[in-house]
Amino acid sequence: MIEFIDVVKSYSVGNQALKGVSLQIEDGEFVFLVGPSGSGKSTIIKLITGELRPTSGSVHVNGYSLERIRKREIPYLRRTIGVVFQDFRLIDTKTVYDNVAFAMRVIGAKEKEIRERVPYLLELVGLDNKSRRHPGELSGGEQQRLAIARALVNNPSTIIADEPTGNLDPARSFEIMSLLQEINKLGTTMLVVTHAQDLVEQFSNRVIVIEDGLIASDGMEGYYSYENQ
């Protein structure tokens, strides 16, 4: 579960990225987080992953209180979250298989478990026949699917996807969003940050709209309804 209670985040330069945000995302939910550039979306993600600490208010993620989390606990918080980025963030020098296996090695998984789990995940995202390739040899959509497999490999309770379709064409974007939807159906909480209004409209999920550091709307109405207010 992700919970923000009256969260304020100010940067040292003086600007307030979040001005009192409260929200709650229950386990197993699929939520879109939308809003213009500079509205505070990235700050919310960084607060969830422990990259930033709130200036005031409290943030709870999967049982961890982020406002007083110890530095050495952060890796363990991150193991409960899978993150997917717009620019994929894959390791070019590792093969497709190793990019996924690596995330399991990081948490000390045994080789036997890795050999079982990685092919399953690669099959799930449709990359089982490209396990020996390197990320540079894959298309944008395939790279994002690989990033999703990596995010999923440790069986996290939450996936955060930051503009996962930002670098993809409409067909690939729909494909990725459908994949995320399928994964959500298996029980993983999904928080998708996006600018892609058409995609948001195609999937009837909860939409949180953030603007100027505050929540402008939160509901099932979709992005267009917010735009038309």
Next chain:
Amino acid sequence: MKISNLGYLLKEGIRGIFLRGFMSFAAVCVTVACLVIVGSFASLVYNVSVIVEDLNETSEIRVFIDETLSDAEAKSVHTKINQLGDNIKECVFVSKEQALEDFVADHDYDPAFDGLEPDYLRHRCVVVLEDNTQMRETADAILAVPGVADITAEFELAEGFSMVQQVLQVVSIAVISVLLVVSLLIISNTVKLAMYDRRDEIAIMKMVGATNGFIRFPFMVEGFILGMLGAAIAFGLEWLMYDGLVAKINELEGEMELFSFVPFETLLVPMVCTFAAAGLFVGIVGSWTSIRKFMDV
């Protein structure tokens, strides 16, 4: 970090060396260059200090014993001088007969000295000191021994040598320290560049929940191997250069033997220890400090 990961982490460290071949090559080259410069300077200083020490050992005090004393009494004066203290390294009794023989021999047995009686000379002692900086104090103590008539010594020369030794010691420590610090800075910067090259990879590792220990370990393995490799190459080069240079100088000198160099074997143990310590320090500490700034993700 779990023990089950150890094999993987070691493999990653070794893989990193080859993966970033150019950076590894640069780090090793810089380590070799710096250590060879430090090693060469240290060897030079050591040799010069040995030469100066040898020259200083030729400084001696000649003690002349009162001619009115009998032979037995003169020998007892020698014994008393020998018991004067720690600074007396060696005290050799030279009888007046021996002194005359040496004198005539020094003058190529010139017939002009034929028929010279030993009684023209005095019994004497030749004293070599442990520490020539204390030469004046020791000479005063010897003069105070009953039966000592006079002494002669090259005080200025001995003090000059001692001064040269002391200055050399201070200068060499200062220069070697500066060279070591500069080397460490250069090497650690090279390692930092290698780390900068991998900042994205580190950020990804952090994002998937890697602990700091897990991230650091392969870098430390890499730093350790590169540091030790650099130290080993530098040591080999230093040995070759040293032996080659000594052989060349000996050849040029011919039979004059103006300088005698310390054999490399004498320098072997301190140099192996210093190079290994420097390689280890540079590799591991360099990696550790360089990686720190990329860990706050």
